[in-house]
Amino acid sequence: MxxxxxxxxxxxxxxxxxxxxxxxxxxxxxxxxxxxxxxxxxxxxxxxxxxxxxxxxxxxxxxxxxxxxxxxxxGFIDTHTHAPQVPNLGIGGQYQLLDWLESCTFPMESKFANVDFARRTYRSVVRRIIDCGTTTCCYYGTLHLDATKALADIVHEYGQRAFVGKCNMIRYCPDYYVESSAEQSLAATEALITYIRSLPPSNMSDTTTTKSTSDPLIQPIITPRFAISCTSDLLNSLGKLAASDSTLRIQTHISENPKEVALTKQLFPNSKTYAGVYDDHGLLRENTILAHAVHLEVAEMELIAKRKAGVSHCPTSNFHLSSGIASVGEYLDRGIKVGLGTDVSGGFSPSILTVVQHASIASKVKGFNPTLNPPKSVHAVSFTDQQLSVATLLYLATLGGAHLCCLDHQVxxxxxxxxxxxxxxxxxxxxxxxxxxxxxxxxxxxxxxxxxxxxxxxxxxxxxxxxxxxxxxxxxxxxxxxxxxxx
Structure with missing residues (x-):
């Protein structure tokens, strides 16, 4: 016994x-x-x-x-946040996405080239996120390998369950904050994966005679920032990396802002849709976490459901940056996995409780303009254009997030x-x-x-x-x- x-x-x-x-x-x-x-x-x-x-x-x-x-x-599961953006909490709400990245986000993230600064900042960041009740977190780091290793070290030290990724960014970034090549970006990603997997067990009891049979608390995650910041060659390389290891999770952004969607289609004319860009490069699969998904086309919803990928719903950020409201009810009706994300610092709070509150409001506002031709629900009840109940909000904050991260067998x-x-x-x-x-x-x-x-x-x-x-x-x-x- x-x-x-x-x-x-x-x-x-x-x-x-x-x-x-x-x-x-x-x-x-x-x-x-x-x-x-x-x-x-x-x-x-x-x-x-x-x-x-x-x-x-x-x-x-x-x-x-x-x-x-x-x-x-x-515990709460935050399926999308940016650890290096926590110092920017509460600023930049006057911008929309692309201008916000240029004016607020990239300048802050570039500071993490200094590993001492990164380490000091990440200690405060991870502590704050844990104390908000987040037991599992999907972290975006910066493009800096050493700083992202430091993030992994601190998450490991503090005992949080997490996925930690280094952003892949080789274009449409300022000169002071961009990787030198697709080859260098891929090599740094591979180095981070190796580093995280070399960390000792986080669970202190694993050093005793009773060893946990669970997965490691901290795992690497492939993190192309968004399609715009990557070339087709880089996405192909990341897709091949993913194909070599089915356990590697993938996180990225999709259809957050109309200008972002338009630029993505311009940069990838051979793909039919934004979701199609990721699919065409082998990055859309069961353990892919797509943040935002505010402006998805029906064909994209069908593709995401077919690939068994899922969406991180980030309503606080979507309101704050005037991005829009994701059709969460319709995604649920189509069988798409959905979890919640704080998306700091597009979102102005590191707490999933804030996201729960805004997800409730977003669902009510979405219902003001009924969906034309709503899909038949895969569930016993329909969620399209309906306000999210307490039971649904609790599920999205916990078990829904676990399902999205392919951790529902464990947490x-x-x-x-x-x-x-x-x-x-x-x-x-x-x-x-x-x-x-x-x-x-x-x-x-x-x-x-x-x-x-x-x-x-x-x-x-x-x-x-x-x-x-x-x-x-x-x-x-x-x-x-x-x-x-x-x-």
Missing amino acids: IPVATVYHGAVINPRTLTSYDALPNCLLAVSPAGEIEWIVEDVVDSMVQEIMFQKGCPDAEIISLKHGEFIIP GSFAAGKSFDALIVNVRDDSGNPTLWSGLTENPDLPNRRKDVLEGMLERFLFCGDDRNISRVYVQGRFIGGKEFKK
Whole structure:
């Protein structure tokens, strides 16, 4: 029998599908020393805890008992963000995409040629993102190999689960911030892949007799910044690299802004669509993460669904840079995988909670102009032009993101055998968040632990919560961040 390190007792929220989640007011959840969930027992009142632990063979395991107003949810998965842009948070909203890149983004990213600057900055960046509840993050670095290695080192040190990529950029960039050739860009990408895969296990318990069977916490990801910054030769080389290893994820941008779409079509006249550019170069497949997808044509939606690729929905950024609103409901109806992305610093917050709130608003605004000829949904319900429900928003922030990253076998929800990537959320008045009114009481005569009360707590957290409500952040069972973490 695998030993149990910790047993959590209290309220648990567990996403199931796009339209459902479990709200379990009295749950007992056991985690092994390797950070994997051993078992879950629902509806366990206080008086039953010791008896069940004895039956499960772990009477002496540590017990963490949650207070009323605290609950556990899967950690957030940020499927698209730019680590070197965090210093630019909140500026540049007067620009649209291409001007914003030239005026704000490229000047900041070029500073990461200085590895000492990169290392200092990334320490603050990764800590801040973890404390916002992001347990898995898809990071874009800069074009600099050494700086991106430093990012990988810091993510590894802090224990976050992540994909880290070095941007491929050999054209349509300023002279002070561009790679010298396709060959050099590819070589640096290959060097980063080798470096990340050489890092020792991040999970501290992997050095003990009980070793995790999970994938490495940090993995490399192929990162052509967008088609505009790459030549056909470079994209072909990256496609061949991807073909040599089916486990390599791919991340890039697509159809964020109308001018970007027009320029892409001009630069790649032999491809029928923007999505077709990636497909023609072997970069559109099951583990491809396409950020934004605001202006997709129907043919592109069909192609993305056929290739089983997915979309990182970044509504905060899309509003901030006046890019538009992605047709998320239609993508879901067509069977396209969708997760959420902060897209810092196009997005002005590193928190997935902010993205959840803006995704809700975006879905409502999208419904003001009904879609002509909406597709028949692959699901039991239709999502096109419908507002996203609490269940759907929770799914996109957790299990949907895991599915997009091809990690749904491991994270995104709670089940025996999955990794314990989780948040302990506190919506009590002592959280210090004045926008979240709980009205909670410890009076045992009141029905504090009903399912509907827990559902209300979740909804308030999603729409009024922030990092003050995230007490603890766990990755692979290891306590790595949150309000209670001692930095």
